[in-house]
Each structure stands twice: as structure tokens, then as C-alpha cells.
Amino acid sequence: MNQTNADRMEAACSLLAESERRFLLYQLADDRTANLEDLIRQVAVWELDAHAKTIDKEVRQRIYVSLVHNHLPRLEDYDIIEYDLRSGDIVLAEGFDDIKPLLEQFRQTEEKPEIRERPPL
Numbered sequence: 001m002n003q004t005n006a007d008r009m010e011a012a013c014s015l016l017a018e019s020e021r022r023f024l025l026y027q028l029a030d031d032r033t034a035n036l037e038d039l040i041r042q043v044a045v046w047e048l049d050a051h052a053k054t055i056d057k058e059v060r061q062r063i064y065v066s067l068v069h070n071h072l073p074r075l076e077d078y079d080i081i082e083y084d085l086r087s088g089d090i091v092l093a094e095g096f097d098d099i100k101p102l103l104e105q106f107r108q109t110e111e112k113p114e115i116r117e118r119p120p121l
Contacts, residue, residue, distance in 0.1 A: 012099045015078060016106050019047065020063065021071045025103055026115060028081065028092055036088035040064055046112060 016022050023043045028034050040063050044055045047063070068085065075081045079095030110116050 008098065011078060012102050015074065015080070016099065016103060018071070020066055021075065022103070022106055022110075023047065023115075024067065024071060024090075025075075025080070025096075025099075026107060026118070028090065029096075029100070029103065030118060033089065033091045036064070036067070036083070036085075036090060039090065040067065043067070046115060049112065 016025075020043055023046045024034075024039050026046075027039055027042045040060055041052050041055070043063050044050070044059055045052050048055065048059065072081065072083050072090070076083060076093075079093045080099060081090055081096070082093045083090040107118070108116055
């Protein structure tokens with residue numbers, strides 16, 4: 001493995017090490033596009049193992065800040081997603097195909113059966 005491939009693999013593992021980032025990518029992988037509000041709701045459900053109706057405004061705000069100021073820009077920097085903060089629209093970009101096999105491996109090791117049992121990416 002040359003240094004470029006090793007660097008890309010290390011970056012992919014680093015990106016997928018964070019659960020919120022994996023959770024939003026699982027949802028995007030299933031649908032190819034998503035709205036920020038929908039992603040916040042789904043990430044909260046999986047992160048807290050709770051029903052969407054029980055997640056309060058404070059939790060949604062924390063996840064919003066985390067996604068907007070950390071996870072979404074980082075994924076966009078690696079060409080994995082494209083997003084428009086004004087509209088809230090998020091789509092997969094060309095770089096997603098590079099991490100898709102690794103993301104599927106991560107999905108199969110998740111503790112939550114509702115994540116593992118979804119159809120393969």
C-alpha cells in the first residue's frame with residue numbers, strides 16, 4: 001500500500017470513528033439525500049436509543065451544532081457529502097463511494113439492531 005492509499009484509509013477510519021458521523025452517513029446511504037432536520041432527528045434517535053417524540057429541543061440543538069460546526073464541514077472537506085446550510089439539503093458526493101465498503105463494515109458491528117438490520121448499502 002502506497003502512502004497516498006494509507007493516508008486515505010487513515011482518514012476514512014478517522015471520519016467513521018465518530019458515531020454521529022456514522023449515523024448521519026447510514027441515513028444518507030439509505031436515501032442518497034436528506035434534510036438536516038431529518039438527520040438531526042435520526043441521529044438523536046440512534047444516539048439516545050429513544051423515540052423521536054421524546055427528544056427535547058436542547059438535545060436537538062446540541063446535535064444541530066455538532067453536525068453544522070463539525071461533522072458536515074468535515075465530510076464535505078473529504079468530498080463525501082455536499083450540503084446547503086440555508087436549505088438544509090444534504091446529498092452524497094463522489095467521495096462517498098471510497099468509504100462505502102468501510103461504512104458497511106462499521107454498520108454490521110453497531111450495537112443497535114435497527115442499524116445493523118437495515119439493507120446493505
